[in-house]
Amino acid sequence: GQNIDQPTEMTATEGAIVQINCTYQTSGFNGLFWYQQHAGEAPTFLSYNVLDGLEEKGRFSSFLSRSKGYSYLLLKELQMKDSASYLCASMDSNYQLIWGAGTKLIIKP
Amino acid sequence: GAVVSQHPSWVICKSGTSVKIECRSLDFQATTMFWYRQFPKQSLMLMATSNEGSKATYEQGVEKDKFLINHASLTLSTLTVTSAHPEDSSFYICSARDQSGGDQETQYFGPGTRLLVL
Numbered sequence: 001g002q003n004i005d006q007p008t009e010m011t012a013t014e015g016a017i018v019q020i021n022c023t024y025q026t027s028g029f030n031g032l033f034w035y036q037q038h039a040g041e042a043p044t045f046l047s048y049n050v051l052d053g054l055e056e057k058g059r060f061s062s063f064l065s066r067s068k069g070y071s072y073l074l075l076k077e078l079q080m081k082d083s084a085s086y087l088c089a090s091m092d093s094n095y096q097l098i099w100g101a102g103t104k105l106i107i108k109p
Numbered sequence: 110g111a112v113v114s115q116h117p118s119w120v121i122c123k124s125g126t127s128v129k130i131e132c133r134s135l136d137f138q139a140t141t142m143f144w145y146r147q148f149p150k151q152s153l154m155l156m157a158t159s160n161e162g163s164k165a166t167y168e169q170g171v172e173k174d175k176f177l178i179n180h181a182s183l184t185l186s187t188l189t190v191t192s193a194h195p196e197d198s199s200f201y202i203c204s205a206r207d208q209s210g211g212d213q214e215t216q217y218f219g220p221g222t223r224l225l226v227l
Contacts, residue, residue: 043202043218
């Protein structure tokens with residue numbers, strides 16, 4: 001079956017670094033997405049990985065290992081506004097997104 | 110980046126009425142649009158895939174006669190919740206796939222529509 005696993009909740013301190021992990025099992029693979037979702041809003045796109053390795057985009061980086069079915073989202077220099085849910089989603093062979101339940105990230109001052 | 114809009118943002122209606130939600134791709138053409146529903150503290154759940162000029166493909170458990178989808182143009186898909194009931198109250202989110210230039214991968218999400226059925 002298809003499955004996406006990510007931690008339910010994480011807590012980090014303002015200014016620190018946090019890594020949110022995601023493991024996936026999907027029918028075919030056409031890339032791994034990370035989305036950020038603030039409460040009451042639609043998820044916004046953060047990153048897309050289809051090749052192994054690290055993609056850096058400002059304070060956010062995303063890593064993919066296809067052989068391990070594993071990805072992580074790395075957030076640096078955490079700010080209070082980074083408090084949100086982070087959704088991991090894998091695109092299957094039909095180009096449809098299989099979503100994880102999301103990781104709620106709590107940033108403390 | 111590409112922009113997807115939804116209208117209305119909020120809708121409150123009486124039980125038994127029908128509600129239409131529009132999803133528009135503003136600066137690209139989308140042959141495929143997706144409709145999601147999200148309940149509080151849950152991830153997005155795909156309801157249906159809307160294909161321009163053809164019938165929508167519904168996910169298992171989603172009633173196609175209750176959630177009518179029309180994708181009449183390359184920039185507009187509509188979701189009509191017919192005979193809405195309080196249990197239909199949810200956050201409805203659409204997304205559109207920008208396939209210009211052969212990009213199959215990225216979906217752009219609309220801001221969502223909150224439906225409250227009284």
